[in-house]
Amino acid sequence: MHPFESAVSASWPPQSWTDCTVLVAVSGGADSVALLRALAAVRISGKGRLIVAHLDHQLRPESDQDASFVRTLAERLGLPAVIDRANVQAVADAAGDGVEAAARAARYEFLQATAQGFGARFVVTAHTADDQIETLLQRILRGTSVAGLSGIPRARQLTPGISLLRPLLSFRRADVEQYLADVEQDFRHDATNDQSHYFRNRLRNELLPLLRSDYLPQVDQSLLRLAAGAADCRDYVESQADQLLDECLLHETLQHVTLDAAKLAAAHSFLATEACVLLWRRRDWSRQAMSREKWLALLTLVAEEESAVIELPGGIRAEKKGEQLTLTPLS
Ligand SMILES: Nc1ncnc2c1ncn2[C@@H]1O[C@H](COP(=O)(O)OP(=O)(O)OP(=O)(O)O)[C@@H](O)[C@H]1O
Incomplete structure (x- = not known):
């Protein structure tokens, strides 16, 4: 077993989902492709039913290719896939919401409904420690409550009987990418992640590298420690x-x-x-x-x-x- 797969297995032991249906939210990006590959590899003798779920937000011209990529990957792994599409731009325009918020709402609605339809016990997403760091810094800079300082939770209830889990929350993006390179697994590259017009992307591509390189080499650890401490405090x-x-x-x-x-x-x-x-x-x-x-x-x-x-x-x-x-x- 690849060390990344062993680490995923240790982080979310397959024994805890052997008899369950697990819906894996796969965007086609590196993180969720790595999560899917690792879960497929650590399943105990093929038990524990994995279902791949992908929502095409129709926000980029190449989004249908992301959907085909996910469908093909699921087929190759011998897993069923549910691929749906939503006109997120139209929903955002009608509601006067931001596109990112509308995409998120549509995605979780789709994941919840699909999980209910299949009687899934878990929905898993591939948020990493890097997502946690970016989320925390973004919240601190934009304003947040004390509870908001606890960042992305590792687990939360989606509806009674269905839990949302993030098994990669303590993994670094660099480890994800190394794993994919080792197993020669390709993934879709979201071009909008490289552009700096979204605040989140500027934070990821400009502010955080600047802080790490010159002023605060420990910034990642400091933010992760803050999130963990705040989560304890919130629980109490x-x-x-x-x-x-x-x-x-x-x-x-x-x-x-x-x-x-x-x-x-x-x-x-x-x-x-x-x-x-x-x-x-x-x-x-x-x-x-x-x-x-x-x-x-x-x-x-x-x-x-x-x-x-x-x-x-x-x-x-x-x-x-x-x-x-x-x-x-x-x-
Ligand atoms: N189009 C999609 N279809 C299915 N799952 C997706 C899709 N986009 C993202 N996901 C899932 O959500 C995870 C987080 O994605 P991303 O970081 O883009 O979302 P976010 O908006 O920052 O976070 P959040 O899920 O909290 O809204 C991915 O790793 C993947 O598991």
């Missing part, structure tokens, strides 16, 4: 917030939630906010327009002596009465 805060929310929960129905306002007001405002964020997540209420000011407005209401009512973005009515806070979605 989440567990505390979870506990606080359970302690504050007085009554819950499909229509509304009633909390012990005094208990919530007595907690540190950071933890109280996190408990509210968790509640929003559990109830699947929209947090999009819930800015810092809006969470603060909710906590101010909680601490109010008098009865009062406010309306929050996403159509949530918050009413403080006596010692109780009742939250009701209006629609």
Whole structure:
């Protein structure tokens, strides 16, 4: 076995997915081609069903060639492939979103629906430590929350019963490329990655090399350490917030939630906010327009002596009465 395959096997032991269906998200680029090759190689005696998934975003003239490349690779490995296409530019124009955000949304929607269709237990993507470094630096420079400092998670739930995993998150891009060269595996080259018009690409191709070469040779390790430390911190805060929310929960129905306002007001405002964020997540209420000011407005209401009512973005009515806070979605 190639050392890269052994390392992938150690990072995500094939025993843990022997009896499962795994959907591998393959763009055709180096990282995801290497992940697919390695998973196909480490499967225990061919068990553990791998399915290749590719979404053609139709954003580049050669994108259909990426799709054919992925289809051919899957065939060569004897694996089924699901190839779909989405008119991402049209979706982005209609929604007024950026193209990258629209591509991401379309991709995860496709991956989730395909995984559900095949009864897959895992969806795996090929994010590497280099993606983590770039994501973190980008977030720091553009603005992020404390939780955002934890970067790309190694695992998260996509829907109940389906986990999104990133088995290459601790691997460097250079190791990926060395592996592909060793096994003489070609891959598709995304030409837009070399251009510097996207902020992310400028960060990858200009800023990071500059920092590494002259000023901060340890910048990669520093950013990875920050992400790991922040992830620990986020896990701790989440567990505390979870506990606080359970302690504050007085009554819950499909229509509304009633909390012990005094208990919530007595907690540190950071933890109280996190408990509210968790509640929003559990109830699947929209947090999009819930800015810092809006969470603060909710906590101010909680601490109010008098009865009062406010309306929050996403159509949530918050009413403080006596010692109780009742939250009701209006629609
Ligand atoms: N067109 C695609 N079809 C299937 N999978 C894809 C496609 N593009 C990307 N992926 C998967 O997503 C991973 C990350 O890709 P990339 O870095 O381009 O996306 P991103 O937008 O930076 O990250 P994110 O997945 O968090 O949105 C790839 O390694 C691959 O596993």
